[in-house]
Amino acid sequence: MKLEKLTLKGLRARAVVTKLNRPIVNRLVTIEDWPLILIDLYTEEGVTGHSYLQPYAKKAMRYLIPALNDMADLLQGRSIAPFEFFDTARTSLRYVGYSGQSLVAVSGLDMAAWDALAKAAEVPLCVLLGGKLGPVKGYNSNGLWLKTPSEVGDEAVELVNEGAFDALKLRLGRKSAAEDIDAIESARGSVGGAVELMIDFSQALDMSEALRRCHAIDDLGLSWIEDPINYENLDGCAVLTENLKTPIQIGEHFYGPKDLHNAIQKRACNFVMPDFMRIGGVTGWLRSSPIAAAAGIPMSTHLYPEVAAHVMRVTETAHWLEWQDWAESILQNPYVVRNGYLQIPDAPGLGLQWNEDFVNAHLIDL
Secondary structure (H helix, E strand, C coil): CCCCCCEEEEEEEEEEEEEEEEEEECCCCEEEEEEEEEEEEEECCCCEEEEEECCCCHHHHHHHHHHHHHHHHHHCCCECCHHHHHHHHHHCCCCCCCCCHHHHHHHHHHHHHHHHHHHHHCCEHHHHCCCCCCCEEEEECCCCCCCCHHHHHHHHHHHHHCCCCCEEEEECCCCCHHHHHHHHHHHHHHHCCCCEEEEECCCCCCHHHHHHHHHHCCCCCCCEEECCCCCCCHHHHHHHHHHCCCCEEECCCCCCHHHHHHHHHCCCCCEECCEHHHHCHHHHHHHHHHHHHHHCCCECCECCHHHHHHHHCCCCCECCEEECCCCHHHECCCCEEECCEEECCCCCECCCCECHHHHHHHECCC
């Protein structure tokens, strides 16, 4: 492996909207159209780094793409050094705020920069980071939204069969706790006791409801209860963590490593699962994982399974990779799941190449 010097030449960001195979349906939102920002980071040396963002709302792309272009202009002509890029780009927006869409844009740039460096070194990203190729265990998070119990049972079998998974995520937040329990029992009855079930309330509950409903499912052998209340209410999360036997999982809304540190200091959770577009891409993850490791907190991923697989290979307290197919349609060669493990391809960088026919058919004007 030879580390090559790369110089930023420019950046292209494209807005794509695709359809989810299984629409997101929770108590707060229904999402059928899935927005993606495809990022190509060009270097003077001819190496191109790729990454993508999934900003949930199409209108958010109107703000994120100009921010990405502004950051590329700021850094043009500089040697690609992801940690320096991260700090410089983030600092340039300090008067707007370090969190929110500012950090989302920085994260997209960061992931593309790391991809470019690993490509130039002609090794997979996990190898550049000091790890080695290998499979990463994942759970299927592609469905099990707020459907009827019978539909949940049928879909649970489908999700297990998509990659011989032995763990699934099930969403809760129906009108009553009894309906949620029926859905859990239906999934369990369909896939058996050997398949782990992770539960996600998608921040749908207030504190009093969370205490009641989480206690109602606390003896059902669940792997974790995720985001029962609003992500900003760390004090409330700490109360739930202290009072429940089932582990509490939070973290997809941590905006940078300091948010993760704050949650751990408050004892707000048993597990953490940062999202790459909010934690700060690869750099944000690398700065966060030692904090979790020092506290002995298991660390799982949220979205971005391709990036997630690589960093999990160098994460001390690596726990579970969340697998979805939500971005697979834009990729020439999506990662393969085998026996519940995501297989990292032996390819330079992240191994991402765009399916340009699909991309061109789904581009939108902002």
